[in-house]
Amino acid sequence: MMQESGTETKSNGSAIQNGSSGGNHLLQCGSLREGRSNGETPAADAGAAELVHVQQQQQALQVARQLLLQQQQQQQVSGLKSPKRNDKQPALQVPVSVAMMTPQVITPQQMQQILQQQVLSPQQLQVLLQQQQALMLQQQQLQEFYKKQQEQLQLQLLQQQHAGKQPKEQQQVATQQLAFQQQLLQMQQLQQQHLLSLQRQGLLTIQPGQPALPLQPLAQGMIPTELQQLWKEVTSAHSAEETTGSNHSSLDLTTTCVSSSAPSKTSLIMNPHASTNGQLSVHTPKRESLSHEEHPHSHPLYGHGVCKWPGCEAVCEDFQSFLKHLNSEHALDDRSTAQCRVQMQVVQQLELQLAKDKERLQAMMTHLHVKSTEPKAAPQPLNLVSSVTLSKSASEASPQSLPHTPTTPTAPITPVTQGPSVITTTSMHTVGPIRRRYSDKYNVPISSADIAQNQEFYKNAEVRPPFTYASLIRQAILESPEKQLTLNEIYNWFTRMFAYFRRNAATWKNAVRHNLSLHKCFVRVENVKGAVWTVDEVEFQKRRPQKISGNPSLIKNMQTSHAYCTPLNAALQASMAENSIPLYTTASMGNPTLGNLASAIREELNGAMEHTNSNESDSSPGRSPLQAVHPVHVKEEPLDPEEAEGPLSLVTTANHSPDFDHDRDYEDEPVNEDME
DNA sequence: GATTCATTAAACACTG
DNA sequence: TCAGTGTTTAATGAAT
Numbered sequence: 012m013m014q015e016s017g018t019e020t021k022s023n024g025s026a027i028q029n030g031s032s033g034g035n036h037l038l039q040c041g042s043l044r045e046g047r048s049n050g051e052t053p054a055a056d057a058g059a060a061e062l063v064h065v066q067q068q069q070q071a072l073q074v075a076r077q078l079l080l081q082q083q084q085q086q087q088v089s090g091l092k093s094p095k096r097n098d099k100q101p102a103l104q105v106p107v108s109v110a111m112m113t114p115q116v117i118t119p120q121q122m123q124q125i126l127q128q129q130v131l132s133p134q135q136l137q138v139l140l141q142q143q144q145a146l147m148l149q150q151q152q153l154q155e156f157y158k159k160q161q162e163q164l165q166l167q168l169l170q171q172q173h174a175g176k177q178p179k180e181q182q183q184v185a186t187q188q189l190a191f192q193q194q195l196l197q198m199q200q201l202q203q204q205h206l207l208s209l210q211r212q213g214l215l216t217i218q219p220g221q222p223a224l225p226l227q228p229l230a231q232g233m234i235p236t237e238l239q240q241l242w243k244e245v246t247s248a249h250s251a252e253e254t255t256g257s258n259h260s261s262l263d264l265t266t267t268c269v270s271s272s273a274p275s276k277t278s279l280i281m282n283p284h285a286s287t288n289g290q291l292s293v294h295t296p297k298r299e300s301l302s303h304e305e306h307p308h309s310h311p312l313y314g315h316g317v318c319k320w321p322g323c324e325a326v327c328e329d330f331q332s333f334l335k336h337l338n339s340e341h342a343l344d345d346r347s348t349a350q351c352r353v354q355m356q357v358v359q360q361l362e363l364q365l366a367k368d369k370e371r372l373q374a375m376m377t378h379l380h381v382k383s384t385e386p387k388a389a390p391q392p393l394n395l396v397s398s399v400t401l402s403k404s405a406s407e408a409s410p411q412s413l414p415h416t417p418t419t420p421t422a423p424i425t426p427v428t429q430g431p432s433v434i435t436t437t438s439m440h441t442v443g444p445i446r447r448r449y450s451d452k453y454n455v456p457i458s459s460a461d462i463a464q465n466q467e468f469y470k471n472a473e474v475r476p477p478f479t480y481a482s483l484i485r486q487a488i489l490e491s492p493e494k495q496l497t498l499n500e501i502y503n504w505f506t507r508m509f510a511y512f513r514r515n516a517a518t519w520k521n522a523v524r525h526n527l528s529l530h531k532c533f534v535r536v537e538n539v540k541g542a543v544w545t546v547d548e549v550e551f552q553k554r555r556p557q558k559i560s561g562n563p564s565l566i567k568n569m570q571t572s573h574a575y576c577t578p579l580n581a582a583l584q585a586s587m588a589e590n591s592i593p594l595y596t597t598a599s600m601g602n603p604t605l606g607n608l609a610s611a612i613r614e615e616l617n618g619a620m621e622h623t624n625s626n627e628s629d630s631s632p633g634r635s636p637l638q639a640v641h642p643v644h645v646k647e648e649p650l651d652p653e654e655a656e657g658p659l660s661l662v663t664t665a666n667h668s669p670d671f672d673h674d675r676d677y678e679d680e681p682v683n684e685d686m687e
Numbered sequence: 688g689a690t691t692c693a694t695t696a697a698a699c700a701c702t703g
Numbered sequence: 704t705c706a707g708t709g710t711t712t713a714a715t716g717a718a719t
């Protein structure tokens with residue numbers, strides 16, 4: 012088409028083209044991590060650092076655990092047991108006990124979960140280890156005791172068999188065995204109580220006495236609301252019970268423990284004493300009746316024929332059997348209480364997170380609802396970031412405030428956001444139509460206000476980014492240290508930054524090539540390495556002014572801030588520029604990948620300034636000084652800012668590229684107090 | 688309804 | 704010949 016107009020290079024690429032393919036192979040190999048040009052994102056580094064930290068903690072824990080194990084084994088050797096007894100449980104006849112007798116060691120996985128979920132402090136971990144050691148000693152004693160009993164029983168059994176004993180005597184033996192088991196179980200119960208007391212001291216989430224207890228299922232299985240309700244019930248019941256807490260039937264306790272480790276059915280069978288649990292009969296029925304009365308046959312812990320108790324998943328054919336199961340397996344005992352505690356913490360954390368998000372949302376909404384006369388609504392960097400980045404989510408949050416956004420269809424994929432470019436801070440104040448660049452189908456919501464989150468999101472989620480190819484390409488190029496990329500490197504950037512582009516390579520690569528050729532802003536340049544693609548800032552600037560028209564102070568501000576804030580997030584800058592939001596360096600800090608855009612942005616700003624001075628229809632003449640200061644152009648792409656260089660650093664497409672004339676259509680009057 | 692834009696698909700040419 | 708690159712055209716859908 013008419014590519015030649017802007018730059019010479021566009022014309023005949025093939026003639027010039029040479030070794031560009033050299034770089035290609037890098038990409039084609041799927042070297043997503045290759046990133047020789049850009050390197051990894053800071054966010055990823057931070058995540059890696061955290062991971063390393065966690066792993067170190069975990070390793071330390073494992074070392075401690077091994078020490079404990081060694082101690083235990085030594086003790087066992089000195090005692091009567093063979094070192095391996097811990098691992099392979101002796102008693103075949105009493106699976107329940109076997110489960111209980113397994114070494115009280117937290118598995119690495121559990122440790123990891125604990126670390127991830129609970130974030131224990133080193134002190135807590137130490138305490139935990141100590142308690143674990145004490146428990147192991149206790150358990151060792153139990154094991155010895157149990158062993159002895161087993162041996163005695165076996166001896167008796169053998170003697171009886173040899174002597175041709177009568178069945179009655181065998182029954183006696185069986186009863187004896189049962190009695191032993193019960194004794195053992197009682198001891199275990201004591202142990203459990205001890206554990207519980209330990210937990211109450213602060214380590215509630217961990218059940219040292221129940222190594223086999225799967226923590227993860229516990230944390231996953233419940234909905235917060237369910238948990239809350241359950242927890243309330245349990246806590247109330249538990250408090251009442253504590254006075255008589257030791258009265259639990261030991262058998263119940265063990266069965267529940269077993270069920271946790273080996274979900275379900277076995278435990279169902281094993282609970283002959285369900286009715287014996289007095290507390291149980293008192294509390295659980297009440298619990299059931301509550302939800303049951305309201306929703307006959309619907310119970311928060313029951314669904315799809317499965318018990319939804321965390322970690323259970325026992326199959327219950329009907330509601331009655333579920334109730335039975337609930338009564339028997341999830342009676343009010345230490346284990347259930349502990350599980351509830353675990354869940355409670357999970358819920359608390361979730362609630363905390365929710366509260367934070369809500370707060371953030373509120374701040375965003377508040378900020379966005381602020382009238383132009385209410386300056387400084389959110390001067391803080393944090394607010395700024397959110398306001399800038401969020402435009403989309405904010406739009407959803409308060410649609411009414413965004414009359415212009417109507418065009419945006421709802422985002423099908425995620426409810427959180429509408430689309431990338433819906434609202435800018437400026438747009439908030441404007442009623443003017445904002446044109447959305449991206450069709451709905453491409454309008455993948457960017458849910459998080461945090462740019463970095465977006466980056467991670469698109470890196471991992473196969474969601475189509477709500478940015479045009481042109482904007483993505485430009486972003487890729489601008490992010491590169493030299494602001495130039497080979498086609499292959501562009502490909503690489505796409506695949507590295509977006510999970511979505513790890514599929515259907517032929518399609519999107521074709522689109523990339525198409526866009527490179529189509530848009531004037533992309534200039535093909537001969538390089539030593541071969542042909543590279545750059546962004547023509549001149550072309551870019553042609554259109555630029557219109558967008559950033561207006562706010563000289565803003566521009567100035569941006570320029571100055573850029574001067575000492577090189578590392579500033581270019582994306583933020585761009586977005587701010589577009590949105591006429593003053594720069595807050597903190598927001599952009601720490602995003603090296605975006606730093607490259609700084610100069611480009613500066614140039615853009617310069618051009619904008621010139622433009623502003625010279626003409627610019629965008630800025631309405633009649634505005635008050637304050638208004639004049641505010642960015643006039645309300646670009647449709649509020650997003651730009653974010654996209655622009657956000658974590659993804661996607662520059663909104665249209666705005667920056669010369670090709671996008673339409674952008675100018677939009678008007679804006681948004682007054683941004685921040686500017687001053 | 689017309690226009691514009693982005694996307695997608697495809698064809699073609701050139702190069703190594 | 705093949706793969707990669709680059710250009711161009713056309714069809715389609717969405718937004719204005």
